[in-house]
Each structure stands twice: as structure tokens, then as C-alpha cells.
Amino acid sequence: MLSRILRRLGWAAVVLWGTTVITFLIVHAVPADPVRVYAGANADAETIERIRSELGFDNPLAVQYGRYVGNLLRGDLGTSLVTGERVLDAILIRFPVTFSLALTAVCLWMLMSVPLGVLTAKYRGRAIDRTVLIVSLVAISLPVFWLARMLQYYLAYRTGVFPVGGFAGWTHIILPAATLALVITGYYARLVHTNMVEVLNADYVRVARAKGIPEYVVLFKHGLRNAVIPVITILGLDMAALMGGVVFTENVFALPGLGVLALQSVFNLDVPMIMGVVLFSAAMVVCANIVVDFVYMWIDPRVEGV
């Protein structure tokens, strides 16, 4: 148990270090010149060069990277070139919005897809099974930003059931989270379905049924608990993709979260902010994976010894 946790943490450190390398390379290998933006349109060449050396952008890449990692280890993500805010502060202010959005979305889609998956596995090949199959295939193909716009107009603007946008309390999270969940639910329902069909054909399920155990106990205790294990693995792997979906929904629903911050800082060429957001999101994904790992151990006690 302890060794597993330690191994996870070590791995998390490796992943985060890899993320700093990749983001640093991308941001610095890419052609845009943040100093020119920072100095303003009317700055002369001399001013630009002075600012460049003040900000340390004229040092060799290795030196810049070393300084960046050194600051990181002291918990300093740098300062925004545009607003002068500390990057970590800017991120922490917006983090609760993104976090609650992502968490609500995951809860919604798991709550919807597990019963759907069990139901379609039970009634395999019937009309409901086929319908879910087709609907899930179309749902997974919907562009999130487009679906978000449609729901925003028809469910929020026209009926007024949900707030149209902005963030002022948990009601503002429901529709954006539902958008994300709608796209993915069908896919997860299929995952649960496939595993469930396999499990329901296993010998121990036949034995359980032969013993006269009620069908719902067989389905949910013997079946689901085993069928959901591979699904949990996929869920951990999907966390990074979820962050991508969050960028779209936040932009459409004007939620002041990390996705909006990322896009703004890209348009402003705010290099420290871009790197901070990407790094922080990767850290979120790593943490989510550690949580998933614990859920995994709880559901499947066999894993513990590994």
C-alpha cells in the first residue's frame, strides 16, 4: 500500500517535470516575441532590448529553464507580463470554478452512464440497446462548443430555467457540466455495457443466479462491481481530455475559469501565464489520477498487493 502510494507520487513528480520541459520548449521555440507585446506597439528597438534583458529573455534557454524550475520549486510560477498579477494567484482565484465544473461533469456522466450501461447489458440486442448505441455514437461526435451554444440558447435564454452565463453560485455550473456530460455519457454507457456483458457470462454470475440470489443483487453486486473496474481506468485516462472540454464550455458560458484564462493569455502572448496554466492543469490531471487510483483500490481489493 505505502510503496504503491510512494511510487504514484514519484511518478507524479516525473510527469510534472516532463510537463515543464515540454511547455518550456513550446513556448520558447515558437516564433512569437512576448517582449515586443509587453513593450507595446510604439516602443523603439532600444527599449525592447532593455526590457528583454530585464525580463531575462536574452539569456540562453538552459539558463532561463534553470531559473524557471528553481522558482517553481520555491512555489513561484512567475508574474503575468500583461496584468502584473502573480500567476499562481491568478490561477488559484479561477481554480474553484474549473474544479467544480469538472467534478460536476464527471459525477453527472457516471451517474447517467452506469445505469444505462447495466440496462442495455440486461436487455442486450433489444430496441433500447440499439437506441443507446446510435445516440452515443452521435453524441460523441458533437462539437462541445456547438452543443453548449444550443443548450445555452434553448434551455437558458428561451426558457430561463438555467442562468445564461457568468458565475454566481452553483446553479451556473449545472448547464455547462450537463453539456460535457451529455457528450460523453453514451460512450461510458457503452464501456459499462461491454464489460457488463462479459461479466454476466462469467461462471460466478451463473452460480449466483443458480443459488437464487435476486436479480438486482446479481446485477449490481456481482456484475457491476467487476464491470466498472476497466471503466475507472479509462476515466483516469480521460481527465486530460476533460480539461479540453472545459476550455470550450467555459468560453461559451463565460465562466471565469482556467480555460478562459488560458485562451486570454495565449492571445496576449502572456508567456508565464500560459506555462502556469498548462502546468497547473497537468497537475490537476495527475491529482485526479491519484484519486482514481484510490477508487480503483477500493473497488478492486486484489490490486492492493500489486
Place this chain on the structure above:
Amino acid sequence: MTVASPAVADVDSEETGHASLPFFSRMLKNRMVCAGGGMVLFLLILALAAPFLTGLGYLHDPMQQMPEGLDADGLPIPPGAPFLLGTDQLGRDMLARLVHGTRISLFVGIVAMLTAVIVGVTVGLLAGYRGGWLNTVLMRGTDVMMTIPGLLLAIAFAGLMDGRVIHLHPEWLDWHGLDITLKRGLVSVFLVIGLVSWTWIARTIRSQVLVLKNREFVTSSRAIGCSDVRIMVRHLLPNVLPLIIVLGSLATANTVLLDAGLSYLGVGVPPPAPSWGTMIAEGQPYFIVSPHLTMAPGVAIIVAVVGFNLLGQGLQEVLDPYVKEGQGG
């Protein structure tokens, strides 16, 4: 949103049982392959025919702002009489823009898919066959790439392109045949999308190679002294080809979606090029008066993505025996 591994999509259908039929009739028997393939083929034909349709006068020029394209209040014309799908906010023919948009979306989607496939297959083959430290390095790298949200990476990458030139040759050589201009445009978009979507392909190919490399035909090739490169290219590659076809089709669904998303966020192929995502972004302020500006490109994206997804899933069913037995190619 790009979701999970295309490779774990289920193969739970009764239509797999025609093992005795020849390959192509099995393809045609599969309803998903037919429906998806039909949709993809239709879009491909549209994309190829677009310039000719415009040249022969069947379609308007997608860039041209028609004087009769806006009504007396300066609003877009709804779908109907003069323009089949109406006009956009600048009085340009929506149908022409949609059809020409097919060219951009499919081109970016397919080239990005090829980029992802080339990177993913190379990484997967090397890691799976060579094993050892190379496997550790490559797969850990893949894991890191999977942890960083691909969309954030893509917008960071795409948004920062502003036209510096990379010289692929020494500075003193006064020849610019190999210069690469990094600017926002088709090339940067498909490179960006390709480079964030190869990870699943690498993982799936690797696990398939791990199964294949212990089989007799690999052992015997090694016994008669084939080089590693030859074994990978001539023996392993043909055997993972069915898997590559399935992964490629499913990956195209994702790259098309990602292209639309990047365009929507304003870091894709820059306007005035008629990209579907850009059309939605530009049309949505007019949603209440002219919903067709948002609806039409949305439906186009959905048709394309559903087409590639259906095709991929269907191909997975048809090719599954070849994937499992490893004797395709």
C-alpha cells in the same frame, strides 16, 4: 472533446460472424461501414469537386460578398429562394462556404491524422519491438504527453505562431528552398493537431506489437538473420496494418473535431478562409435573427465526425479477426 481511446470502443455486435465471406463483401455487409463510408465519400467528393462547381457556375465564390446577399436591414438572408442555405453576416453564400469548408476540414483532419499515425506507429513499433530502455523512455514520454491536456497545448502552440522563419540549412548558404515559415495557417494547424493526438495510437500499436513479437514468424525471421528494421517494416508493420486503418479512421473523427474547435476559439486556420469552426464563431452573435449561420456549419461538422466514427467502428468489427490473428496486410 477528444475522448478516451478509440481502440477500446466495443466490438459487441452480431455482425462479426461472416468469416467465410470474402473481405470486400464483408465490408459491404456491415451497415456501419456502408453508412460511415458513404458519408465520408460524399464529403470527399464535395471537397474535390468544390473548385469545379464554382468554376462552372454551379456554386458562388465562397469569398465573394454578394450585393444582394444582405436584406434591406443589412441582415443575412435566410435559407430559401436565391441562396439555398442563405447568406452569412457579410452577404456571402453559405452553401458555397460550407462546401469549400469541406476542403479545409477534411484536408486538415486527414493530414493531421497521417501525422499522428506516423508518429504513433513509429513510437509504438520501436517501443514494443525493441523494449528495454527505449521502451521505458518512449512510453514514459507518451504518458507525460497524455497527462498534459492536449487542447491547452494545441492552443498554446497554435496561438503563438506569428511568422518567424526556421532555416533548415546553415545561415551562410543563400538558398531558401527549405525554409519553414511558422505562421497561423493550414500547416501549423495540422502539425499542432497531429502532434497532440498520436499518444493513443502509440499505446495501442505497442500492445499489439508485444503480442506479435513472440510469434513464430518473427522468431523465424530473426533466426534467418533479418535485421531489426527489416522485421519491423516488412513483418510487423503489415500485421498491424488492419489496426492502423481502424485507428486512423477513428483518429480522423477526433482531428476534424479538434480542427473545428481550434478554429472556433480563433487559433485555427485564419479568416477569411471558410473553416466550419470559424463560421460558427462568426455566426453566433446573429443566432437569434439568423440561426442558420450557426446551425449549418454545426451540422456539417457532425456529419463529418459521425461519418468517420461510424466508418472506424464498422471497420473495427470487420477487421477484428485480422487484428486478433495478426495476419492481415
